[in-house]
Amino acid sequence: MYLIDKPYISDFLVTTIKENKYPIVATKEAKELVTDASLNWISEKDAVSYIKENLHKPIYSNSENALSWIENNFGESELSKQINIFKDKVAFREHVKTIFPDFKFQKIKLQDIQNITTEELSFPFVIKPSVGFLSIGVYIIEDKNDWENAKKEINSGNLKSIFPKNVLDTSYFIIEDFIQGxxxxxxxxxxxxxxxxxxxxxxxxxxxxxxxxxxxxxxxxxxxxxxxxxxxxxxxxxxxxxxxxxxxxxxxxxxxxxxxxxxxxxxxxxxxxxxxxxxxxxxxxxxxxxxxxxxxxxxxxxxxxxxxxxxxxxxxxxxxxxxxxxxxxxxxxxxxxxxxxxxxxxxxxxxxxxxxxxxxxxxxxxxxxxxxxxxxxxxxxxxxxxxxx
The missing domain is CATH 3.30.470.20 (ATP-grasp fold, B domain)
Structure with missing residues (x-):
C-alpha cells in the first residue's frame, strides 16, 4: 500500500504504482499530486481497515508528510511507535544507547541554546533539530568560534520551513558527539x-x-x-x-x-x-x-x-x-x-x-x-x- 503526500512524487514512482496495480490511499493530498484515475485507489476508510487486519503488510510513503496519517489513524499502534522512535533523533539515540554506551547526546530547547556556554560543551560536536530533514539547521562545531557563529544563525527566523512539524520541528535540538569517518x-x-x-x-x-x-x-x-x-x-x-x-x-x-x-x-x-x-x-x-x-x-x-x-x-x-x-x-x-x-x-x-x-x-x-x-x-x-x- 502507498501513502502519497506532498511535496513531490516522481513520474517513475507513479508509473511503478500503476503498472503493478499497487493500492494507493485516496487522501486529499495524494489526489492533488496524482491525477490518474486509473490507479488502484482505495478509500481512507478501507485503507484503515486493511492495515488493522494486516499489521505487517508492506506500506511505503514517498514523503514524511504522510506519517501524520498513520499517527492520526494508528496513534497507539506498534507501527506508529516504531516510526516515532526513528523520527525523533533523541528518542532514537535513547533506543540505541545500549549498543553505543559511550556516545554522548542531550536534548535542548531552541530558546535555551543561546545560554549554553563553551564550558558546558565537549568539542567537536553536532547540533541539529531533534526532528529534522534535508540537513536544515545542522551545524558541525569544532571550536568556540564555530559555536558562537552557530548561535547567531540558530533562531526561529532562520529556520522557517515549508515542511510540517512532524517532518521538521526546530522547537528542540539535539547536541551529540561528532562522528568521525x-x-x-x-x-x-x-x-x-x-x-x-x-x-x-x-x-x-x-x-x-x-x-x-x-x-x-x-x-x-x-x-x-x-x-x-x-x-x-x-x-x-x-x-x-x-x-x-x-x-x-x-x-x-x-x-x-x-x-x-x-x-x-x-x-x-x-x-x-x-x-x-x-x-x-x-x-x-x-x-x-x-x-x-x-x-x-x-x-x-x-x-x-x-x-x-x-x-x-x-x-x-x-x-x-x-x-x-x-x-x-x-x-x-x-x-x-x-x-x-x-x-x-x-x-x-x-x-x-x-x-x-x-x-x-x-x-x-x-x-x-x-x-x-x-x-x-x-x-x-x-x-x-x-x-x-
Missing part, C-alpha cells in the same frame, strides 16, 4: 521475516570536514560489495530491537577507519526523500527498489551491475548555496548544467521559489573520471543562475 546512505527494508535486505548503498561525499550539505551521493558495485555485509549485520541489530517487518527505511551512518559503524539517523517507511535514491536505482541502474520491497525480493548485484562494473552512479542535490535569495532569481540553466557532465541520465527541475532546491540530477560516471563530481560538489551554482533585471 566516511558517511553512507542506505536504502533497505526488513523483509517478512524481519531480516534486512539492502537495496542501495551510497557514499555521501563532502567538500570539507565541516560540510553538512547533501550535494553528492554516489553508488557502484564496488561500494555495495565493500560495505553490504557489515551494514546488514548492523541494521539487523537495530531492527530486531523494534520487531521491524515489511518495513522500508533510509539510514545514514558513518564508518570510521577501524570499520566501526555509528548511525546518524534512520528515516522510516521510505527510501531517499523526494523520490531520489530509489529512482536513481530504477532509472540509471535499471532495477526497481520499490518493486523489490513489495515483492520481498533480494537483489542479485552481479546481474544488476553486469556491464556496469566500472560505472559510478550519482545523485546530485542542487541546494541553493549561491548566497542569492530566491526572489532575485529569474531562471536556472539546467541545460548548461547537464552539459557539464559526461553522461547525465536525468535532470529533475524544481521551483526554487516553492522549495529549498533547484532540483536533482542523476549522472553516470566512469570511476576513472570522477573530477566532474568533485567540481559540482564545490560549486556555488552561480554560473547556472540567471538573475532578474
Amino acid at each position: 566516511e558517511e553512507f546512505a542506505i536504502d533497505y527494508y526488513h523483509n517478512d521475516k524481519g531480516a534486512v535486505v539492502i537495496l542501495n548503498i551510497l557514499h555521501h561525499i563532502f567538500s570539507s570536514g565541516t560540510d553538512t550539505s547533501d550535494r553528492v551521493y554516489s553508488t557502484s558495485k564496488e561500494i555495495i560489495y565493500k560495505h553490504k555485509t557489515e551494514l546488514e549485520n548492523f541494521l539487523n541489530k537495530i531492527g530486531n530491537q523494534l520487531n521491524l517487518k515489511n518495513f522500508p527505511a533510509h539510514a545514514e551512518v558513518r564508518i570510521d577507519e577501524n570499520g566501526n559503524i555509528i548511525p546518524i539517523e534512520i528515516n522510516p517507511l521510505r527510501f531517499g526523500g523526494w523520490c531520489t535514491t530509489a529512482d536513481l536505482s530504477g532509472i540509471a541502474i535499471g532495477f526497481n527498489s520499490y518493486k523489490y520491497f513489495f515483492e520481498n525480493k533480494h537483489p542479485n548485484w552481479d546481474n544488476i551491475y553486469e556491464g556496469k562494473e566500472n560505472d559510478v552512479f550519482s545523485l546530485i542535490v542542487l541546494d541553493n548555496n549561491s548566497g542569492i535569495i530566491s526572489n532575485k532569481i529569474a531562471a536556472f540553466d539546467y541545460k548548461a548544467l547537464a552539459n557539464d557532465f559526461e553522461n547525465p541520465v536525468l535532470v529533475r527541475p524544481l521551483d526554487i521559489n516553492k522549495y529549498p532546491l533547484f532540483g536533482f540530477v542523476f549522472v553516470k560516471t566512469d570511476y576513472k573520471n570522477k573530477d566532474e563530481l568533485y567540481h559540482i560538489l564545490t560549486s556555488n551554482l552561480r554560473k547556472y543562475i540567471r538573475l532578474k533585471e
